[in-house]
Amino acid sequence: xxxxxxxxxxxxxxxxxxxxxxxxxxxxxxxxxxxxxxxxxxxxxxxxxxxxxxxxxxxxxxxxxxxxxxxxxxxxxxxxxxxxxxxxxxxxxxxxxxxxxxxxxxxxxxxxxxxxxxxxxxxxxxxxxxxxxxxxxxxxxxxxxxxxxxxxxxxxxxxxxxxxxxxxxxxxxxxxxxxxxxx
Amino acid sequence: xxxxxxxxxxxxxxxxxxxxxxxxxxxxxxxxxxxxxxxxxxxxxxxxxxxxxxxxxxxxxxxxxxxxxxxxxxxxxxxxxxxxxxxxxxxxxxxxxxxxxxxxxxxxxxxxxxxxxxxxxxxxxxxxxxxxxxxxxxxxxxxxxxxxxxxxxxxxxxxxxxxxxxxxxxxx
Numbered sequence: 001x002x003x004x005x006x007x008x009x010x011x012x013x014x015x016x017x018x019x020x021x022x023x024x025x026x027x028x029x030x031x032x033x034x035x036x037x038x039x040x041x042x043x044x045x046x047x048x049x050x051x052x053x054x055x056x057x058x059x060x061x062x063x064x065x066x067x068x069x070x071x072x073x074x075x076x077x078x079x080x081x082x083x084x085x086x087x088x089x090x091x092x093x094x095x096x097x098x099x100x101x102x103x104x105x106x107x108x109x110x111x112x113x114x115x116x117x118x119x120x121x122x123x124x125x126x127x128x129x130x131x132x133x134x135x136x137x138x139x140x141x142x143x144x145x146x147x148x149x150x151x152x153x154x155x156x157x158x159x160x161x162x163x164x165x166x167x168x169x170x171x172x173x174x175x176x177x178x179x180x181x182x183x
Numbered sequence: 184x185x186x187x188x189x190x191x192x193x194x195x196x197x198x199x200x201x202x203x204x205x206x207x208x209x210x211x212x213x214x215x216x217x218x219x220x221x222x223x224x225x226x227x228x229x230x231x232x233x234x235x236x237x238x239x240x241x242x243x244x245x246x247x248x249x250x251x252x253x254x255x256x257x258x259x260x261x262x263x264x265x266x267x268x269x270x271x272x273x274x275x276x277x278x279x280x281x282x283x284x285x286x287x288x289x290x291x292x293x294x295x296x297x298x299x300x301x302x303x304x305x306x307x308x309x310x311x312x313x314x315x316x317x318x319x320x321x322x323x324x325x326x327x328x329x330x331x332x333x334x335x336x337x338x339x340x341x342x343x344x345x346x347x348x349x350x351x352x353x354x355x
Binding site for chain 2: 072
């Protein structure tokens with residue numbers, strides 16, 4: 001327990017995990033504007049393939065470790081008023097910038113100056129604008145349709161694996177379909 | 184070690200690698216992979232430098248705190264990790280205008296930077312509104328089966344696809 005607490009406090013792990021994260025993002029092509037726009041224009045499905053295979057691998061492992069008591073989940077709280085407008089605005093930025101907050105860090109490492117000079121400054125300005133508006137949004141739209149930090153198994157009141165198994169299967173089938181369609 | 188020098192790996196190798204990385208992140212740090220809060224903290228620190236004390240007392244910065252910590256190091260690690268991979272595979276180069284952008288909108292660096300700035304503003308604003316980004320919601324949250332993350336991730340792509348088609352339609 002003590003060892004775990006020390007590990008949780010050690011921020012050095014963040015650097016190592018980030019290094020591998022950035023290395024993989026570059027190897028996947030996700031640090032590139034052309035690859036991200038290819039996905040959003042539905043011509044190149046690299047980004048979706050990376051995300052879905054990460055989700056299925058991560059989900060099975062995390063739920064296995066949760067079952068053994070090795071890890072605790074930390075799902076984000078949300079509401080319809082947060083996740084729908086926020087998600088759509090994020091999507092517009094994703095398409096116009098062509099990077100996201102993680103891949104822009106990778107794009108900077110790749111030498112892309114539009115990410116460093118334009119995008120990075122824009123993201124920081126955008127977050128500051130949100131922080132300035134937060135007191136007005138906090139008690140209004142952000143609380144509409146609140147569902148807290150529920151996970152799908154909790155929402156449906158079923159065993160974890162009753163969701164993990166079919167979602168994994170659906171993702172694998174979707175990936176197989178993308179491959180067979182040559183996308 | 185030749186595979187380390189390849190420019191691109193299969194998206195499945197990369198995705199499975201990211202999934203396994205998320206196991207380790209939970210195990211050793213008790214935290215999911217996520218990036219966007221760091222940019223909000225950087226913004227708070229810049230405001231603090233410009234406006235002095237009191238910034239950390241504003242409601243949003245109270246909520247997230249201004250310590251860069253674990254996630255700040257993770258974002259720095261992403262820059263370095265991508266740099267190492269790009270360097271090893273001979274793919275590191277300075278570039279102002281991406282190819283696909285140049286074909287549609289011309290090769291003016293100024294135009295590209297201004298549009299990237301505007302896109303970044305939407306992205307940063309939307310990430311904070313939704314409470315996460317493509318890594319925090321899109322990968323880490325969906326793999327935990329969080330309801331908020333599945334809704335957000337689907338909306339990221341709906342907004343992104345509509346805006347990308349709209350934008351490229353302007354190019355004719």
